[in-house]
Amino acid sequence: MMSQLIKSREAILLAAILGLLALIASRFPAYVEPGNLVNVFNDTSTLIILAMGQMCVILTRCIDLSVAANVALTGMVVATLNTLMPGLPVVAILVIALVLGACLGAVNGLLVWKLQIPAIVVTLGTMTIFRGIVFLISDGKWINAHEMSAGFKDFPRMEIAGLPMLSWIAILVVVCFVVVINRTPLGRSFFAVGGNPNAAVYTGIDVGRTQFLAFTISGMMAGLTGYLWVSRFAVAYVDIAGGFELEVVAACVIGGISIAGGVGSVAGTLLGALFLGVIKNALPVINISPFWQLAISGSAIIVAVAFNAQSSRTKGRVILKSAEQTA
Amino acid sequence: MYVSPDVSPDVTPDVRKAADALMTDPILSLDGITKIFPGVRALSDVRLDLYPGQVTALVGENGAGKSTIVKVLTGIYQPEEGTIRVDGQETHFPTAQHAADAGITAIHQETVLFDELSVAENIYIGHAPRGKYGLIDTARMRRDAKELLDRVGAEIDPAVPLKDLGIANKHLVAISRALSIDARVVIMDEPTAALSQKEIEELYELVDRLKAEGKAILFISHKFDEIFRIADRYTVFRDGQYVGAGAMADITEDDLVRLMVGRSVDNIFPEREASPGEELLQVSGYSHPTEFEDISFTLRKGEILGFYGLVGAGRSEVMQALFGITKPSAGSLVVDGQPRQIRSAAEAVEAGIVYVPEDRGKQGAIIGLPIFQNVTLPSLDRTSKNGFTRLAEEFALARKYTERLDLRAASLDQDVGNLSGGNQQKVVIAKWLATEPKIIILDEPTKGIDIGSKAAVHAFTAELAAQGLAVIMVSSEIPEIVGMSDRVIVMREGRMVAELEGDEVTPETLVRHAAGISEGSA
């Protein structure tokens, strides 16, 4: 019974999202029109991409609070590059963003792996450092739309089959994560490291190295998002994505990723991000001030973590034979 | 007799003779292995040889160093000294992967696998079959897993997550994992602890098959019938040292026990005159949904009540319920004539019940705090004034009880984590005596501590009883139970199966009741 419930955690979340959509649709049918749903998904794309990276980190019993600062730093670097070299093709920009983001993530990973500093301390520190560096690079100035080249700005908006490139990238990222998480030894080792680090050592998995790779992946996703963010909004400044790291963690927690590590799925994370995205985009539609959003996502985190804890409460040792039959 | 005084050298079987009888070269050979932890010499110059197609039983009491040698063999620990040879070639295992690459695999005491991963993944993690683009070939992995599971006679769907399985099935998965690695050396650490009789028989068949395939098997077990049933050779460790090895055919059960214990029970257990006083504790019908059922007994002043059973029989669980850590689902408790409900450890201490836990590092000592603060922690109300601590009083109280226990330490201000196991245990006992309890529960009080400290703990336990304390002693060591207890309760699978007194308390009866074997087979 109980295990059935846990298995269908994603199903419950999906039902919650559909119920939410139905509720909104009953009053504001325009919200569920395909065109608007595409908008909702597109708006949530950056959250989805970041949540995928964060998921890997949380699976290994760590947390990455530096992702939003990484977005800001990578975004500022590529925007600055674009102003200096307007001719640089988007592909090159993408590669630079991915590599730079990965390097920033690797810094976190190295500190966690080689010096065994708790992840929360490391990423609290790098979060302020990354933001400070954005200021140093930009001198506190904004890079505005007119300073960016057309190609740079247009890329995320390019439509293929009615869906903007930004959405396609999010879909591609999700597909990649489905493969990496479910079908590669690295993906499975995330679960092993977070679920039972001692046993992981016995199976020949290097716990620290696995955590390092998770941070690098998280950083890479943040780098990708950095470019997509500044190009989509056509502006780069120090405070971009300020506080967004908490929304990313929220998406993971709502999606059923256990902060204690080792539990979660790509589908859950995707649904967690979509849940927040649907709410965020619905607020203006149903005439609730956007100022409600913060409180709602906060409540959602608490409810989600309480729910997850209830369903995975540790059972005592089963000694009685009679109890084992029913357990 | 089960044990007799003082082992003389001539009972040690002739190792050379045994080796001649089973002439082959060992696949794996350890020599002069020494492993030191802060404060403890876990292994000291030990040797171990494993031969192809043969089962070697590793025998020793708790704390003899069996699990440490397993960790050395599997690359988890690196020994300070000694050589490891595979096929005569000297080698090292700096990581677990190196040991696995050398063809060594272990099935562990506690099922150390991953709840969230599927059964097939648990079997193949680290060496999953790869398909296109180097991705894991899930379909093939499940097929192969199914084959392995069939081989061990387990009817388990390889696609379900491990958390959905019961403990016995998890164990079979662990065994399948060992088989999935094309291992030449298989280490089985108490493999039958969680299995039913039928599953045990199937495991024996499996071991026979592995033998036929020429694998070397290291078999660790506390059950003597099992060792004599399945092993070809034995190696005995005692207190981290090698004491003997040979062929099973050349040794009797009595001699093996003597090697293992290496001393007389009469020598280390204090003489005591049992004169239990009035009834202090009455437990009736204590039950728990999954851990134990219908536990009822009484305890008198000055009495030592032994609790015997195999590992995992539910003894500690009962004790922790008495101490308020877990909640019983039914049952009642009378302490000193007063009906009591104990819902937390704090309430147990108030009622005069204290518990010296088995897991010393986690539940007993507070490593990181100095000795004196460990001792005074439950007694702060008495050493403090209006909630403010008074160091002089604390040192005085700590000194009083640590001196009674003859604690060896550099100073009372020293971190308890730097003490040896035996001295840590003394600190934990001192902590509880300082609360002036009526009932003291000792859970495996001498597990993993050296002989000297063991004798001190035993002498002290006897002294406490003589002073009128009621003592419950949980132990898996038969000599300790026999040597110390006035009365013994035997538990099996969460239930009380026997209550023995006086002449009834013999090693044979204990083993028989604990294992659930009928007359004559123990």
Add this chain to the structure above:
Amino acid sequence: MTDVSNHHVPDRLTTPLQRTLRSWESLLLAVAVAIFLLNTFASPYFLNAWNLSDATFNFTEKAMIAFAMALVIISGEIDLSVASIIALVSTAMGAAAEVGVGTPGIVLIGLGVGLACGAFNGALVTGLGLPSIVVTIGTMSLFRGISYIVLGDQAYMNYPDSFAWFGQGYVFWVITVELVFFLAFAVIYGVLLHKTNFGRAVYSIGNNPVGAMFSGIRVKRVKFILFLLTGLMAAVASVCLTSRLGSTRPSIAFGMELEVVTMVVLGGVNILGGSGSIPGVVIAAFVMGLVTFGLGLLNVPGIVMSIFIGLLLIGVIALPRLWNQFRQARR
């Protein structure tokens, strides 16, 4: 181990004084003195009583929270919602001021809201057994979110004149009210942690929560009280900060939780729990205040200072570990 029949174990091998001299706190104090001297040479405006007095505002509010936070972290938990509690408390006080409540009433309401926030965190952590890091990330959004719901892009500014005393008043010459609060709480928390049974319980829980429970310590009760205390201290800080700014916006004290945690860790508290001291946190507060003030005098912008704070946070933990690894590698 030899068998000596009357084996004597001394109480202590090192005197408390020796221990103090070798401690992290002494090292930190030396750093503080060095920064002080450096600042004195770097800027002619540094050694001025009024400037120094102004500089204390850089750390007094954060440090008051840091004292309670130190206890929470020593017990093995964390509270990331403190800055949001400041916002919610400030919003409640602003709303009360708006309807004409007097200064004592405003303060009482503020403290009440802070305690309620702490109780909410504490109940979720101890009652439901949830990890404090997630709970307080959630309440961090929730508490500030409520401020946003109430205020939106508005602000409360109608505080009574007497309310200004907390953040702008002076007790004596250049000694501010806040500085007196800071010193008083330093003593109170120092005594609580180092001289009482409660403080001992906090250390035992932080070193080994299971062992503490097995020793009869009421672990949940102690942790609940600790969350109450952080809530209360965040409320006190909110009173001071709101009074100093004279207004409430929902973004008040944004990101301050990180500076508080940095201060605690810099003060030598182990982020994994079990060890640390209040004197350490006090000195760390001075170090951070001096760094910020000194860089401010040199016209370094705030965000760049945060780089120093971030480096300081990682550096103070990384350097001893690097040093250890280096020493072990040489052996």
